[in-house]
Amino acid sequence: MADLDVVVVGAGFAGIYAVHALRSSGLTVRAFEAGGGIGGTWFWNSYPGARCDVESKDYSFSFSPELEQEWSWSERYPAQPEILRYLSHVADRFDLWPHIQLNTRVTAARWDDDAAEWTVTTDDGAVVSARFFVSAVGCLSAYQVPSLPGLETFSGTWHHTARWPAEGVDFAGKRVGLIGTGSTGIQVAPQIAAVASQLYVFQRTANYAVPNRNRPWEPAAEREFKSRYRQYRKEARESFLGVPVAGTGRPVLAEPPEDVQRTFTERWQAGGGMPFLGAYTDLLVDQAANDVIAEFMRDRIRETVSDPVVAELLCPRTFPVGSKRLCQSDDYYAMYNRPNVTLVDLRSTPLESASAGGLSTTSAFYELDAIVFATGFDAISGALRQIDVRGASGVALADRWGAGPHAYLGIATAGFPNMFIVTGPGSPSVLSNMALSIEQHVEWIRDCIGYLGAHGFTTVEATSDAEEAWMAHVTEVAYSTLFPKADSWYIGANIPGKPRVFTTYVGGVGPYGSKCDEVAAAGYPGFALGAP
Ligand code: NA7
Secondary structure (H helix, E strand, C coil), X not given: CCCEEEEEECCCHHHHHHHHHHHHCXXXXXXXXXXXXCXXXXXXXXXXXXXXXXXXXXXXXXXXXXXXXXXXXXXXXXXXXXXXXXXXXXXXXXXXXXXXXXXXXXXXXXXECCCCEEEEEECCCCEEEEEEEEECCCCCCCECCCCCCCHHHCCCXXXXXXXXXXXXXXXXXXXXXXXXXXXXXXXXXXXXXXXXXXXXXEECCCCCEXXXXXXXXXXHHHHHHHCCHHHHHHHHHHCCCCCCCCCCCCCHHHCCHHXXXXXXXHHHHHCCHHHHHCCCXXXXXXXXXXXXXXXXXXXXHHHHCCCHHHHHHHCCCCCCCCCCCCEECXXXXXXXXXXXEXXXXXXXXXXXXXXXXXXXXXXXXXXXXEEEECCCECCCCHHHHCCEEECHHHCEHHXXXXXXXXXXXXXXXXXXXCEEECCCECECHHHCCHHHHHHHHHHHXXXXXXXXXXXXXXXXXXXXHHHHXXXXXXXXXXXXXXHHHCCCHHHCCCCCCCCCCCCCCCCCHHHHHHHHHHHHHCCCCCEEEECC
């Protein structure tokens, strides 16, 4: 008999809720977390300026009406420390700590065909068996530092934003080089510029950023909103992104230009990426439509940045708006008006190497005291692939996913019985409100395990046919949009050698949730259920 019903890997939003939901349905559960605290990606990414780009009222658990009423977010967009305080409160309130083992990395998980259970090994040498194995490792956990010749000789300090020291980093009076201008680089850059003597931003690809217009949540507005929270959560579950967004419902190309300008200007003033990209129906499916929003954004950069040469270098041109994560910042572009900030264009002068004193491009040497890598993640599949997961007949997950990660409904993969992946490849995950998508997946997993017990089954496994058909659908939907045009982490293009496969389901959170519900209600077609 297995030691536990369920082993959960990770204690971020997904692992925390998995522990709560599975325990509440009577199962024995243990979550292993590599970090010294809970929070997952929010634990590790403690760099200055780290903030969620989904509003706090959305980026929070909905499973407990009491929790959502008693917790008060201080700001429209939650900063990293407040998200950690929130998750800690959740762990306290629902008594989750005894079921979470911190500072423990899962190194291997093997399915035992005969015993019909998983054997899970951790880096402290312990081994535990469980009937079910739930990956809650997160989509943005395996960070990447690019191979830069000579980095080991650099005499200053260097850090990746996803492994920020808990005690912080003092940049006061320092010359700092920042590599990367994705969401992270754009958040951290103004914070460093405010204290450093000099900040060099090494930009390979210019990026789009909309304002946050972050502000405190006024008590009166909070009270009013909370009085209709339940209805709002329902709308969120049925929405396209997991956040109710009111668009015009019309294509931009059919709209008079002055109306387009007014609409975009209003949404730019209001702040936030989702309302901006959701303004018109064709922005993410028609290049000509996307060109309209792209030009609007480039005009905002030109009017913000005083040096016209720098402004043009900051104007993105190589991918459609929204096909990479739309960044959000209130002060990124304006930062380039500071005398202590220099933009280095890596397109015309690529980075060559590091040395004791700093960084060299093909045309110049930059003397630095510190380097910050905001160079992203081996996203979606990277963290799970770092574990030696072996399914039926000892097949390695890394081999099974050699041509790219895939999973039926983004939740289970053929050959790996009784293994579930929270927000896995083939689900809306990173292109949705993750908090909501996590809840939906965890509840589906809980209900599936409940169904097995109630009907005398002990195993569940996605069939290859169902998985292939689902991933073909995921691909078809993706290629009806502009998303695959970008060399983004969504498609694995940021990791050398990673197969170029678009694995996020962009058919909408609402329709996706309905499909998952239908499969459950019909007795799990597409899954093979087994009895002893
Ligand atoms: P991203 O979005 O993957 O951004 C990484 C940035 O680092 C991006 O600007 C990259 O340029 C740059 N990069 C990566 N490797 C290199 C090398 N070798 N040389 C120069 N520049 C490089 O990661 P983030 O952490 O910003 O954001 C990840 C998600 O977290 C975000 O989407 C939100 O959902 C939260 P590139 O564009 O590849 O040319």
